[in-house]
Amino acid sequence: xxxxxxxxxxxxxxxxxxxxxxxxxxxxxxxxxxxxxxxxxxxxxxxxxxxxxxxxxxxxxxxxxxxxxxxxxxxxxxxxxxxxxxxxxxxxxxxxxxxxxxxxxxxxxxxxxxxx
Amino acid sequence: xxxxxxxxxxxxxxxxxxxxxxxxxxxxxxxxxxxxxxxxxxxxxxxxxxxxxxxxxxxxxxxxxxxxxxxxxxxxxxxxxxxxxxxxxxxxxxxxxxxxxxxxxxxxxxxxxx
Numbered sequence: 001x002x003x004x005x006x007x008x009x010x011x012x013x014x015x016x017x018x019x020x021x022x023x024x025x026x027x028x029x030x031x032x033x034x035x036x037x038x039x040x041x042x043x044x045x046x047x048x049x050x051x052x053x054x055x056x057x058x059x060x061x062x063x064x065x066x067x068x069x070x071x072x073x074x075x076x077x078x079x080x081x082x083x084x085x086x087x088x089x090x091x092x093x094x095x096x097x098x099x100x101x102x103x104x105x106x107x108x109x110x111x112x113x114x115x116x
Numbered sequence: 117x118x119x120x121x122x123x124x125x126x127x128x129x130x131x132x133x134x135x136x137x138x139x140x141x142x143x144x145x146x147x148x149x150x151x152x153x154x155x156x157x158x159x160x161x162x163x164x165x166x167x168x169x170x171x172x173x174x175x176x177x178x179x180x181x182x183x184x185x186x187x188x189x190x191x192x193x194x195x196x197x198x199x200x201x202x203x204x205x206x207x208x209x210x211x212x213x214x215x216x217x218x219x220x221x222x223x224x225x226x227x228x229x230x
Contacts, residue, residue, distance in 0.1 A: 006158075034218060043120070043207055043221035044159070089159060103149060103172060104219060108158035 003027045004092050006107035014115050019077040021110050023090030026071065030094035034104065035064060035075045038087045047088075048075070077112075085114045120145075120222035121190075122208050128228045135195040135202070137225045141210030148191045149209040149219055150183055159207065165191060198229045 005024045013019045021035075031052040036044035050057040050064045050073070057064050063076045077084055091104040121140040129135050141148050150162040161175040165185035176183065180198075185191040195202055205226050209219040 036221075041224075041226075043122075043209075043223045046218055046220060049218055091159075103161045103164050103175075105161065106151075106159040 004107040010111040012113045016079045019080045021075040030092040034091045036089045122222035137193040138190040139208030140190040145210035145212045147211045151207045153205045
């Protein structure tokens, strides 16, 4: 039972264009969402997060949008750069506050390829 | 670098041996998590620990796997009598109460069972 789904295993985008990575979730208790970026043979790196009280959070070239009614979030990267080529994981948590008593539920990831 | 430190980075074990993976959380973090990534799969939660306490081990296999986070020293993920299916990347992450559910990962430990 996958509670966090990233339906596109891979995505190819031209350098300079916008990359849009999508994520759907099923658990209505989730109230905090994160995106991580992962290069091969390295650990995931935290990118950006959003609380369910917001519908948008922006940090430089990265913007995360949350649509609670559709249980959908997306990560926009603009403009896309070669160094953005990596696997992007969507993650969600819910319930209690504090130091992460819930743990995070991850999607399977989307491999983003930025073409020159 | 005060990041999450994992060792060893790479570990090769024969079937039936024991594997021990270590994790030192980021400075100031008291929450430790272990995740596993199997080939072609996403990150699967295994266990969440605080000092001397296992908070949530719902993702741990029922047998052969154990984890601890002692009062002093790193967190240890222990796999007894390893089998080929245990070959995976094991990631440790840590967080503090202040960072809520934003957890920060180490570089990972790659276990290969031959």
